[in-house]
Amino acid sequence: MRPISGAFKRPRLYFKGHKNVKDATSTVRVRFAPSPTGHLHIGGARTALFNYLYARHTGGVFILRIEDTDRERSKEEYTAAILASMAWLGLEWDEGPLFQSKREGLYQAGIDRLLAEKKAYRCYCSTEELEEKRKLAEANKQKPMYDGTCRDKDLPARDAPYVVRFRSHNSGVTDFLDLIKGRIVFENKELDDLIIRRSDGSPTYNFTVVIDDMDMGVTHVIRGDDHVNNTPRQIQIFEALGYPVPAFAHVPLMLGPDRSRLSKRHGAKSMTEYIDEGYLPEAMVNYLARLGWSHGDQEIFSIAELIEKFDIADVGKSAGVFNPEKLEWLNAHYIKESDPKALAGRLLPFIEARGYGSPDAPWLARAVVTLQERSKTLVEMAEMGGFYFTDEIAYDPKAAAKFLTADVAAPFRALAERFGSVSPWETGAIEAAFAEVIEGLGLTLAKLAQPLRVALTGKTVSPGIFEVIEVIGRDRVIERIGRAVAFIEGNEKK
RNA sequence: GACCCCAUCGUCUAGUCUGGCCCAGGACACCGGCUUUUCACGCCGGCAACAGGGGUUCGAAUCCCCUUGGGGUCGCCA
Numbered sequence: 001m002r003p004i005s006g007a008f009k010r011p012r013l014y015f016k017g018h019k020n021v022k023d024a025t026s027t028v029r030v031r032f033a034p035s036p037t038g039h040l041h042i043g044g045a046r047t048a049l050f051n052y053l054y055a056r057h058t059g060g061v062f063i064l065r066i067e068d069t070d071r072e073r074s075k076e077e078y079t080a081a082i083l084a085s086m087a088w089l090g091l092e093w094d095e096g097p098l099f100q101s102k103r104e105g106l107y108q109a110g111i112d113r114l115l116a117e118k119k120a121y122r123c124y125c126s127t128e129e130l131e132e133k134r135k136l137a138e139a140n141k142q143k144p145m146y147d148g149t150c151r152d153k154d155l156p157a158r159d160a161p162y163v164v165r166f167r168s169h170n171s172g173v174t175d176f177l178d179l180i181k182g183r184i185v186f187e188n189k190e191l192d193d194l195i196i197r198r199s200d201g202s203p204t205y206n207f208t209v210v211i212d213d214m215d216m217g218v219t220h221v222i223r224g225d226d227h228v229n230n231t232p233r234q235i236q237i238f239e240a241l242g243y244p245v246p247a248f249a250h251v252p253l254m255l256g257p258d259r260s261r262l263s264k265r266h267g268a269k270s271m272t273e274y275i276d277e278g279y280l281p282e283a284m285v286n287y288l289a290r291l292g293w294s295h296g297d298q299e300i301f302s303i304a305e306l307i308e309k310f311d312i313a314d315v316g317k318s319a320g321v322f323n324p325e326k327l328e329w330l331n332a333h334y335i336k337e338s339d340p341k342a343l344a345g346r347l348l349p350f351i352e353a354r355g356y357g358s359p360d361a362p363w364l365a366r367a368v369v370t371l372q373e374r375s376k377t378l379v380e381m382a383e384m385g386g387f388y389f390t391d392e393i394a395y396d397p398k399a400a401a402k403f404l405t406a407d408v409a410a411p412f413r414a415l416a417e418r419f420g421s422v423s424p425w426e427t428g429a430i431e432a433a434f435a436e437v438i439e440g441l442g443l444t445l446a447k448l449a450q451p452l453r454v455a456l457t458g459k460t461v462s463p464g465i466f467e468v469i470e471v472i473g474r475d476r477v478i479e480r481i482g483r484a485v486a487f488i489e490g491n492e493k494k
Numbered sequence: 495g496a497c498c499c500c501a502u503c504g505u506c507u508a509g510u511c512u513g514g515c516c517c518a519g520g521a522c523a524c525c526g527g528c529u530u531u532u533c534a535c536g537c538c539g540g541c542a543a544c545a546g547g548g549g550u551u552c553g554a555a556u557c558c559c560c561u562u563g564g565g566g567u568c569g570c571c572a
Contacts, residue, residue, distance in 0.1 A: 033572090034572090035571080035572045037571080037572075067572060069571090069572080070571055070572065072571090073571075073572090127570070130569095130570090134568095134569090137495095137496095138495080140495085141495035141496075142495070142496070143495075143496040143497065143568060144496090144568060144569095145496095145568080161570095163570055178499095181498095181499065181500090184498070184499080185498090186497080186498075187497085190496080190497055190498090190568095192568090194569095195569090195570055197570085198570040199570060200570080202570085204569095204570070204571085204572090205571070205572045206572090208572095209572090224566095225499075225500095225565085225566065226566060226567070226572095227567090227572090228498060228499070228566075228567075229497075229498060229499095229566075229567045229568070230567085230572095250499085252499085252500080252565090252566095253565075253566070255564095255565075257505090259564065259565070260564090260565075261565075261566075287506095290506065290507080290521090291506065291507095292506090294506085294507055294508070295508095296507095296508065296520085297507085297508060297519070297520040297521075298520090298521095299506090299507095299520080299521050299522090316500095316506095316507080317499080317500060317501090318499090318500050318501065318564095318565090319499090319500070319564085319565060319566085320505085320506065320507090321504095321505060321506075322505095322506095323505050323506060323522065323523085325505080325522055325523055326505075326506065326521080326522045326523080327522095328522090329521085329522055329523085330522090332535095336535075372535095373534065373535045373536090374533065374534040374535070375534090384533095434531095444531095445531055446531060446532095447531095448531085449531035449532075450531070450532065452531090453531080453532060459532090459533095460532060460533080461532055461533040461534085462532070462533075463532095463533085463534085464531075464532090465531055465532080466531085
C-alpha cells in the first residue's frame with residue numbers, strides 16, 4: 001500500500017482494497033447510537049446528521065440504536081427526548097430504534113464464545129486493587145493500564161465476583177484507515193485488556209458496539225473523534241470474533257468558545273432548548289452541516305442539497321468552535337424565506353405560550369409577513385408582535401413621554417375620524433388617508449408616524465406603520481387612537 | 495504524564511491530495527456609507543489569517559522534518 005502522509009483527501013482512492021473499507025457496490029449501512037443519559041445535544045445532533053446525510057446520499061440505510069447499557073443513568077424520558085429531537089430535525093431513521101438493553105443474550109453469547117476460545121479471561125482483581133495501581137501509575141507519570149495480573153492464569157468461574165477481560169494483542173500494531181483522518185496506527189502494547197463483562201454480568205460498551213455493528217451489518221461507523229482511541233480495541237474484538245471490520249470516519253469534535261470540548265458550561269444546549277428558543281430545523285441542520293463540512297463557498301443548503309452534496313471526503317479534520325451568532329443568522333435567513341402560512345403555524349405555540357390566545361391562522365399569516373424580516377427567532381417574533389395579539393398594550397414610559405404629547409391629540413382625532421371611512425382597508429388606501437390628514441394639518445409624515453406607532457404598539461420600534469395599521473384592523477386602531485388621546489388628555493389635567 | 499489527532503482572518507471555512515491561476519477567496523460578527531415613517535431588511539465599502547523554524551524546488555498556504563500551540567483519550571461511562 002502506498003504510504004500516507006501529510007495532507008490527506010480523497011479517501012476512496014487511497015482506501016481501495018483496504019481490509020476495513022467496504023467496496024462501493026455493497027449497500028451502505030450506518031447508525032447513530034446515542035446513549036439515553038441526557039438530551040440530544042448539538043454535537044450528537046451533528047453526528048446524527050452526518051450519518052443521515054451519508055445514508056441518504058449513498059442510498060443506504062440509517063439505523064438508530066439506543067445504547068442503554070448503563071442502567072443507572074439511562075432514562076426513558078431521555079430516549080423520548082432524543083427521538084423527538086431527531087424527528088424535529090427531520091432525521092428519519094430506517095431501522096430501529098433498537099435497544100441494547102433488549103439484546104442482552106447476543107452479547108452474553110459473544111462473551112462466552114470468546115471465553116471458550118480463550119480470547120477473553122476471568123479477572124478477579126478488585127476495584128480497590130485496580131484503583132491503587134492506577135493511582136500509582138499516575139503518580140509515576142505513567143499511562144494507567146491494567147497490568148495483566150489474571151491474563152495468563154486461565155481462572156475458572158468460582159463463587160467470587162469477577163469481570164471478563166478481552167485478551168488483546170500485546171505486540172505489533174493495530175491500524176485502520178479513517179475516512180476523515182487517514183491512517184491511524186496504535187502500538188498494541190499501548191492497549192490494555194479491557195473489561196467486556198462487568199462483575200454484575202452486564203456487557204460493556206466497547207463490546208456491545210462490536211456485536212451490534214456486526215449484527216446490524218453496519219458498513220460505516222461515523223462517530224465523534226472522542227472514539228478514536230476505542231477503535232483499535234473494537235477492531236481487535238471484531239477480528240477475535242471473526243467478523244469483517246467496518247470502515248470508520250471520526251468526525252472532529254465541536255468546541256466551546258474557549259476551544260475546549262463543548263459542554264453545558266459553554267451553553268452547549270440540548271436540541272429541546274433550541275426548539276424552545278424558536279430556532280427552525282432548517283437553520284439548525286444547515287448550521288450543523290457547515291460546521292466541519294463544506295462545499296466550496298456555499299453557505300445555504302436545503303436538506304435536499306445536503307443529501308446531494310454531502311460526502312465524507314469533504315469533512316474537515318480539525319475541530320470547530322460552535323458559533324451561536326452564525327446559527328442565529330441562518331435562523332433569521334430561514335425565517336425570512338419561509339412561507340408566511342407555514343411560519344404562522346410554527347409561531348402559534350410561541351404565541352400561545354405567552355398567553356396571547358390562538359389567533360386565526362390566515363390573519364396570523366398577515367401579521368407574520370410584517371415580522372419576518374426583523375425576527376431572528378420565533379420567540380423574538382412572538383414578543384415583537386405582542387401588540388397584534390392583545391389589546392392590553394402598555395406604553396413604554398419613555399416613548400409615551402416623548403411622543404404622546406398634547407400637540408398630537410388633535411391630529412390623532414383627525415386620523416381616527418378619517419380612518420373610519422378608509423376603503424379598502426389596506427396599506428395603500430391607509431397611507432393615502434394618512435397623507436391627506438397630515439397635509440390638511442400642515443404636518444409631516446415623520447412628525448406623526450412615531451406618535452401613532454406608540455399609540456398602536458406601545459413602542460417606538462415596530463414593523464412599517466401602515467402595515468401595522470392594516471393588520472391590527474380598523475376598529476382596534478380607532479380604539480387605540482382613542483385610548484391614546486384619553487391618555488394624553490389625562491396627563492394634561494395633572 | 496503516556497498515547498492519538500489537529501493547525502488559513504475573532505469564528506466557520508475555500509484553496510492543500512494533483513506546488514505556480516493566492517502579496518490568499520467566501521460567510522458570521524464588527525466598523526463605515528446608502529436606503530428610510532421607527533427598528534430591521536437590503537445594497538455598497540472596510541478591518542482581519544497561511545503558528546514558528548528549517549529543508550526540497552526556478553517557485554510552497556500547498557511537499558518533508560522539527561518546534562510550538564490546541565484538542566481528545568487513558569472508567570466494572572458511553
